[in-house]
Amino acid sequence: MLRIAVPNKGAISGPAMAMLHEAGYKQRKESKELVLVDPANEVEFFYLRPRDIAIYVSSGRLDIGITGRDLLLDSGAEAEEILQLGFARSTFRYATKPGTVAGPEGFDGLTIATSYEGIVAKHLAEAGVNASVVHLDGAVETAIELGVAQVIADVVETGTSLRNAGLEVIGEPIMTSEAVVIRRTGAPADDPKVQQFLRRLQGVLVARSYVMMDYDCRVEHLERAVALTPGLESPTISPLHHEGWVAVRSMVAAAEAQRIMDDLYDLGARAILTTAIHACRL
Numbered sequence: 199m200l201r202i203a204v205p206n207k208g209a210i211s212g213p214a215m216a217m218l219h220e221a222g223y224k225q226r227k228e229s230k231e232l233v234l235v236d237p238a239n240e241v242e243f244f245y246l247r248p249r250d251i252a253i254y255v256s257s258g259r260l261d262i263g264i265t266g267r268d269l270l271l272d273s274g275a276e277a278e279e280i281l282q283l284g285f286a287r288s289t290f291r292y293a294t295k296p297g298t299v300a301g302p303e304g305f306d307g308l309t310i311a312t313s314y315e316g317i318v319a320k321h322l323a324e325a326g327v328n329a330s331v332v333h334l335d336g337a338v339e340t341a342i343e344l345g346v347a348q349v350i351a352d353v354v355e356t357g358t359s360l361r362n363a364g365l366e367v368i369g370e371p372i373m374t375s376e377a378v379v380i381r382r383t384g385a386p387a388d389d390p391k392v393q394q395f396l397r398r399l400q401g402v403l404v405a406r407s408y409v410m411m412d413y414d415c416r417v418e419h420l421e422r423a424v425a426l427t428p429g430l431e432s433p434t435i436s437p438l439h440h441e442g443w444v445a446v447r448s449m450v451a452a453a454e455a456q457r458i459m460d461d462l463y464d465l466g467a468r469a470i471l472t473t474a475i476h477a478c479r480l
């Protein structure tokens with residue numbers, strides 16, 4: 199059985215379970231379930247705190263886990279990213295009250311509040327800055343108002359939390375993060391069970407970001423039409439009963455589908471259809 203760690207709460211938990219469900223795995227029905235066996239797929243899911251997942255995976259007790267890149271780095275655990283999942287995207291940044299300090303070069307002697315001590319301590323050491331770090335569990339934005347720190351370092355997505363606290367970002371982003379699949383550093387890369395799991399998740403990623411496009415076009419327009427819809431390998435071309443016409447079938451990035459349909463129409467293509475892809479193996 200493949201043993202997989204899944205976040206039991208927080209920003210990654212819901213989307214991770216949705217993705218696993220879409221990939222055909224059983225998922226827990228209620229939040230008190232901490233372990234769930236999916237015998238048909240030969241996997242066992244462990245619902246753990248997102249911050250602890252890299253530690254379990256690095257210990258070798260669990261084969262793989264889903265967590266945030268920032269949490270992985272912060273833990274310092276011997277685990278590595280093997281697949282990027284494209285959700286829970288954020289940046290990790292310093293912020294302060296306007297006019298306090300312009301960036302890390304001015305941090306000497308200041309106190310920085312964060313839930314990510316590992317990332318911040320490493321960044322300050324690399325920048326050669328002598329600041330103290332105070333660890334808080336969350337709602338870090340309030341630390342400045344309450345006088346616990348002059349600067350915070352936290353996850354920023356829309357920036358709403360910072361704005362609401364009257365803070366502004368300073369300096370360059372310390373890192374960018376998203377949900378990732380991790381395994382123990384140096385674990386065998388060719389484990390067939392892990393490979394199969396990754397192929398399933400990759401299938402979900404592709405199904406979410408591509409559509410299938412079908413259209414009819416005149417043979418003399420085919421080369422120009424295919425240049426617009428080259429597909430992943432190459433489009434399927436089928437003859438139509440009506441002479442001089444062909445049917446074309448190709449995968450297209452969902453975000454570009456409408457523009458491509460307009461261009462195909464202008465080229466003379468007709469009966470242009472897109473359909474969702476429910477699952478795939480590339």
Ligand SMILES: Nc1ncnc2c1ncn2[C@@H]1O[C@H](COP(=O)(O)OP(=O)(O)OP(=O)(O)O)[C@@H](O)[C@H]1O
Pocket residue numbers: 207208209210248249265266267268269286287288336353354355356375376
């Ligand atoms: N608003 C957000 N947008 C995108 N990603 C986020 C956001 N908040 C947290 N994350 C990501 O979620 C992970 C943090 O997990 P965590 O469990 O702390 O989430 P959380 O939403 O802060 O939950 P909680 O506050 O209940 O602990 C990190 O990888 C972080 O980058």
Ligand SMILES: O=P(O)(O)OC[C@H]1O[C@H](OP(=O)(O)OP(=O)(O)O)[C@H](O)[C@@H]1O
Pocket residue numbers: 209335336337338339352353354355356357358359360
């Ligand atoms: O830029 P934004 O879109 O506002 O998102 C970023 C906020 O989201 C998270 O907070 P969360 O709600 O998880 O609370 P926490 O600080 O207690 O973890 C994070 O810690 C930031 O505070």
Ligand SMILES: [Mg+2]
Pocket residue numbers: 336
């Ligand atoms: Mg949080």
